Amino acid sequence: MVATTRGANSPRKLKFSDKIITKGLTTDALVKRMKTLHSELASIDQDNVDTNTLQGVRKELISTTILLHKDKGVRALAACCIADLLRLYAPDAPYTAPELKDIFQFFFRQLSTGLRGPDAPYYNEYFYLLESLASIKSIVLVCDIPAADELLCTIFRNVFDLVPMGLPKNVEMFMAEILVALIDECASLPSEVLEILLAQFLPARTRTDSPAYRLSIGVCTRTADKLQRHVAQYFGDLLLQHTPDDQTSMPAEDVEELRTAHELVQRLAQAVAPLLLNVVPQLEEELRVTDQTIRSIATQTLGAIFGDSNGAKLARTYPSTWAQWLLRRNDRVAAVRVIFVECAKDIVSRHAELKGDMEEALKGKFMDPDDKVRAAVCKLFSQIDYEAALHHVTKSQLEELAGRCLDRKPVVRHEAFNSIGRLYSLAYPEIENNDLAAVPQFSWIPGKLIEAAAMPETRDEAEKCISEFVLPMPTKSEDVVSWTERLLLVMKYLNPGHVTSLLALANLKSPRPSVFERFIQCCVDFNVCVANKRYIIQVNIHCQGGTIDKNEEEITKNLNHAIKVVTSQSADASKLADDLRTFAKLNESRLYKLLKTCVDPQTDLKALIKCTSEFHRRVEQASSGILETMSWVLRRASLHIVNQSSIPTLVKKLKLSDQPNTESQSLVGMGGDEGKYYPLISRSLLTELNPSELIKALADEKHPRLVQCCTQALAAVVRTDNSLAPTEKRTTDRLVKIAQCDSPKQAKFALRALSYCKDGADLCAKVVKNIASTLPKAKGDTLVAHIAALAEAAKACPEAFEDKSNVITTYLDEMLTDDADEEWVEDNQLNAIGKAKLLALKVMHNRCLAHVNSDAALDVSQPVFKLLFAILEHGGAVNPSIDYDSRIKARLRLQAAVSLLKMSSAETYGNVVLKNLIMLAVTLQDTSFRSGKSEKELATGSLHRCAGSQSAKLRVQHFDMLFIRLLHLLAHHPDFTVTTEGLQDMAKYIEFYLDIVATAENISLQFHLALKAKTVRDADSHVFSEISKKEYLPEENLQWLSSAGKPIRSPTSKSRKTGDDKDKAPRKRKATASGRTNGTTKKARRPKKTNTWREQSADEESDEDLTSESDEDQDNVKTQHHANTTSTREERRLRRSRGGEELEPKQDSEQSGEEEGSGEEESGRESGRESDGETEEEVDQGGDKDKSVGVARKKRRMRGPRLTHRKRRASRPSKP
Structure with missing residues (x-):
């Protein structure tokens, strides 16, 4: 048997033998004894101690004399000694439950008051106490105390009150250990403890630098399994408490509490997602409730959860919740759909794996019936970054976004322009670097913006978007080269039509002086006038109708006119006019000078940047409300896209334009x-x-x-x-x-x-x-x-040309008569001989225009007119005996028509062209689509130029009178036949004319013109020929169309009708009655199936009216009733002016059918007519009555086809 050393493994005994509680003991002596005791207890190993020797100090340390001692040091040392005793007695507690409760309350009182920082007195002792509780886990004894819920709440409150004091990290770690141990060991977690934990996740406290927030995250993360059930129960009770009955609405207080709870769920999802294992299904159920408020809050909460950094993982974890949330895009309430779209921003930006689902969800929102939803989905794209737009958004989505730039609601257009422009601005550096992904994704955006600028409603916003995001002015004048290169790069990806439109937006086509320059001068004159007037008042000089008053009136009139012209270019004319008047009244000469410098075409980029910046600053100081309007003025008036500073760079780039794949090639489109x-x-x-x-x-x-x-x-x-x-x-x-x-x-x-x-x-x-x-x-x-x-x-x-005109024209005539085998191609691919022939015609009409004011004008132009009309007459061939290629003939027809149109702008040649107007007009319907299209475009542009050269009064008077020309053209149209199909084709032209021209105010004039046209026939046809019969069919069709329920648009401007319109009718010549009855005439003029066709058309229109749900139906009915009433008054007025003469009745299709079967009644009413006569006499051979007719004819004379006036016999006997 091996001998052992005596006392080697015996438990260690406490050597401290002094009394802690002794009468007359000073505080210093007590502190000294307490330190000695603490040092010895701290040195004793937990597994080698004789607890019997600790009995004396165990009882003394929990006496009220020590626990309630007034000295802070005594209390701190006593807490450390008690903590050592708990360590040495573990796992058994040396105290009873009530004593333990007092001890732990004592502990946390000391910690709350003493653990304030390393500089606090006795900080080391408090830190020792905290470390002992955390490492020895003696804190779990709290869970063994009966009814310890209150103590637990106190501990959690004290800890979260203490942690924000800026304590060291290891202190936070010990506190977390204490709280985690308490949560893991407690049988049931008090609700107040859970609320204390969850309160740290409220928005006001969720700062990443907050120690309490970090502590709560650490505790909840480590105890998630234990807290999941409690958290789910907490939110379930809260949602059930605030869910309203079916018949009641939720009070505002409950709504606010419900929102706070859901915000807390969002924070928990961001910080401690595992806690929501059983909460997310509850939110899914909220998406299905009928209460809108709850659905809105749940949609917003889940959207924020899925949009968080771990949202894609949550979407995979809760697929049914994700699918149910996606269905909120079609919620019946627009507000919920708006919330869905707003929450989609973070999902689109952060989760590429959810790209497909989000694309499908947002696809239909661009066309949502509610404009707030459309605006929200457009705004979404302005909040994502470039990488998200490139990788998480498809091009089709961006195209849908660009399409909303044409939305009917201004708020939607604003968000769409802002988003699409911002995305292009973000992508431009990558487009400049020729990034293979960025170019197809974003380079097309400027083209769409330019297309939007072509619409009057969206032009202002499109221009603003282009100037801010696509082609902004540089902040420094030194960037002129990069500014110009940006323009060329943008143009590189534009088609030719877009390039032309962009140059128009650059204000390069504005005439000088522009309307804005006139406005500036009017502002200067106005303020000078006001200053003079004030001076006169100050010196008490009163002008009685003097020069000052007249000048003031004239200047004010000019200013108002200038403002009216400027505002005509904007969709919001009223606000623009008010702001411009405010600007004119500012009386800031510096502002006028700056604006004048900005609109001056000779201003370079450096001066433009400086003046624009100062102008904006001064306008904002003077009147901030008009800043937006004056910015619009600068965009419309200044050369902010390209100006003279750009030309040196453009010239250098032109040398590189022949190299492929460079932005300099955009100059080819720019020309x-x-x-x-x-x-x-x-x-x-x-x-x-x-x-x-x-x-x-x-x-x-x-x-x-x-x-x-x-x-x-x-x-x-x-x-x-x-x-x-x-x-x-x-x-x-x-x-x-x-x-x-x-x-x-x-x-x-x-x-x-x-x-x-x-x-x-x-x-x-x-x-x-x-x-x-x-x-x-x-x-x-x-x-x-x-x-x-x-x-x-x-x-x-022309004088240089005339020296060799004979030689040149002879050669050109010979060249034009030569046949060519080449086919029709585009202009840039047209062969040399084709171009030469077209230019030959241009040479001839240019020569005629050069001699327009000379006496030899008609002599010079006669062979040219003969040639041009021959080309039109022979279908493009100068010599009909030569077999021309059909496509070359089409090109010659086109150029001949263009040349005639240009020559007709001169009055000298206009009369010649009018004699063959039908031949020229039908070129618009050329069998070659290209020829007709180009001719129509050029005709439209020429008419606009011609109209601009006429006075406003003349343009207004003759606008409605074009109807006579249309009717005459339809009657002489080579494709027009007196059949049902022919009438149907002809009616389409008249309907088209009425849709464009007819208003509620001028429909009676159109009806009157149709009535007057029925009293004339072709001057070249002296018998009632087929052409004469055709003359009346267009007029009768118009009468039926204008009274058969066709919708008449409301006038958008003052009526163009004037009091003397009837005196501007085409020249007519009266003729004697033909002797036929009215019924016979109608049968001769209109085929029998016409009434059937008209009845079918009326039925179709009636069906359309019955199925239409337009809000304008009642307005159309009222307008039509007004038109018919006006037409009836017009008939009565014409009867009175004729002295009782009967007009040819204006009836609809059914009434016309009745008249066809009642010729005898018509004969009775017009007894002077014969039943079978078909000759008409010219009234020029008549008596006195013809003189008055001649006077009337002289008043009504105007250029046009020669027509004759067919006289109706009056009911009274005529003079012998």
Whole structure:
């Protein structure tokens, strides 16, 4: 047996033998004894202690003398000693339950008051106490105390009150250990403890730097399994408590508490998602309830949960909840749908794996019936970043977004423009770097914005979007090169139509002085007038009807007119007018000067940036309410997209435009011809390039586009100001050479520039002479360029052309009569001989226009008219005996019609064209679609230009009178036949005319014109021929259409009808009665099936009216009733003016049918008529009555086809 050393494994006994509680013991002595005791207890190992030796200090330490001692040190040391005793006695407790309750309350009182920071007194002792509770887990003894819920709540409150004190991290760790141990060991967690924990997740406390928030996250994460059931029960009780009955609404207080609870769920989902294992299904059930408030709150909460960083994982964990949430996109309440869309932002931005579901969910929201939903889905895209837009959003979604720029609601358009423009601005750096993913995804956006700018309702917002996001002005003037390069890069991805529209938005086509410059001058004059008036009042000078008053009235009138013209360009004219008047009354001369500088085309980019910035600042200081309007004025008036500062960069880029795949190629679409659109800008080309550099540019044969640009710019400049025309011989010699080159555009503009030079006539004559001598030998592009130069010479310098006119016209006539085998191709692919023939016609009409004011105008134009009408008459062939190719003939028909249209703009030639107007008009319906389309486009543009040159009064008077021309054209249309099908085709034209022109105010005038037209016949047909019969069918169709329930639009402006419209009717000649009865006449004029067709049309329209749900139906009925009433009054007025003469009845289809069967009744009413006579006599052979008719005819005279007036015999006997 092995001997053991005596006392080697015996438990250690406490050596401390002093009394802690002794009468007369001072505090210092007590503190000293307590420290000695604490040191010895701390050194004893838990597994090797004789607890019997601890009995004395165990009882003394919990005495009230110690626990309630006034000295803080005594209490702190006592707490440490008691904690050591709990460690040494573990796992058994050395105290009873009531004593333990007092001890733990004592512990946390000491911690709450003493653990304030490392600098606090006895901080080490308090830290020791906290560490002992956390590491030894003696804190779990609290759970063994009966009715310990209150103590648990106290501990949790004390801990979360203490943790925000900025304590070290290890203190937070010990506190977390204590709370975790309490939650794990307690049998039932008090609800107040759970509320204390969850309160740390409320929005006001959820700061990442908050120690309490970090502590709560740590505790909940480690005890999630234990807390899941309690959290689910907590929210379930809360939701059940605030769920309203079916018949009652939720009080505001309950709504607020419900929102707070759901916000708490959101925070828990972000921080401790495992806690919501049983809460998410409860939210899913809320999505199905009937109460809108609960559905809205649940939709917003789940949207935030799925939009969090771990939302994709939650969507996979709860697939049914995810699917049910997606169904809220079609909720019956728009507010819920808006919440759904707003919550989709974070999901789209963060979760690429949910891209498919979200694309499908948002697809239909762009067309949602509620504008708030559409606005919300458009706004969503303004809140995502570039990477999300590139990888998480499809191009089809962006196209849907761009489509909302044309939405009927302004709020939706605003959000759509802001979103699509912002996305392009974010993507531009990547597009500039030619990123393969960014270019197809975003490069098309400027084109859509330009298309939106073409619509009057959206132009203002589209312009704003383009100026802010697509082509913004640089913040520094040094960025002029990058500014211009950005324009070229944008244009690189535009089609030619978009490029043209963009240059129009750049204000390059605005005439000078512009309306904005006139407005600025009116503002200056107005304020000068006001200042003068104030001065006169101050010096007590009263002008009685003097000059001052007249000037003031005139200036005010001019200002109002300028404002009216400016506001006509905006959709919101009333607000714009008010703001402009406010601006005019500011009396800030500096503002007017800045605005004038901004709109000046000679202002460079540096000055424009400076003036624009100062202008905005001063306007905001003077009147912030008009800042938006004045920004609109700057966009419409200034050259903020391209100006003279851009030209040096453009010229450099033109040298690179022949290289493929560069942004310089966009100049090909731009044409390199700013001079074409705005000559004043091109003037900077002469200032930026000195003469030697200009000559060098013109002589640069390696870069033909540069030569063309410089030549065109020079032509535009000298055309505006001929003082800038070149005078150096080397420059003119180079232009002479270019005018004879093989490039049509270079030749054209070079000759134009030469015509404005000092010796322009001689230089042009030299070019014409050289071309005339080489013209017969010229082939291909050279021939085309020569004829282009001759066409320009005929217009710009006719005297030089006339020297060789015989030689040139002879050759051109021969060339036009030659056949060509080439087929129709696009203009840029048209072969040389085709281009030459077309340019030949242009040469001829240019020559005629040059002689329009001379005495020889008709002599010069007669062979040209003969040639042009022959081309139209023979279908495009000059000589019908030659077999032309049909497509070449179509091109010749088109050019002949264009030439006639241009010549008709001159009054001298207009009368000649009107004689064959039918032949020219039917070209609009040419069998070749291209020919008719181009002709129609050019006709529309020419009519607009012609209308602009006429006075407003004249345009108003003759607008409605075009109807007579339309009826005459329909009657003479070569495809018109007196059949049911023919009438149906003809009615479409009249319906189209009524839809455009007819209003509630002028429908009676149209009806009157139809009645008057029925009293005339062709002057060239003196018998009642087939053409004469056709003359009446369009009028009768109009009478039926205008009274058969066709909707009449409300007038958008003042009526165009004037009091003397009836005196502007086409010239007519009266004729004697034909002797036929009215019924017979109607049968001869209209086929029998006409009534059936009209009845079917009326039935169809009636069915449409019955099925229509438009809110305007009642308005249309009222308007139609007004039109019919007005027409009846018109008939009565005409009867009275004729002295009792009966008008031809205006009836609908059924009444017309009755009249056809009642010829005897018609004969009775018009007893003077014969039943079988068909001859008509000219009333010019009559007596006195004819004189009054002649006077009336003289008043009504106007140019047009010669018509005759068929006289109806009056009911009273005529004079012998």
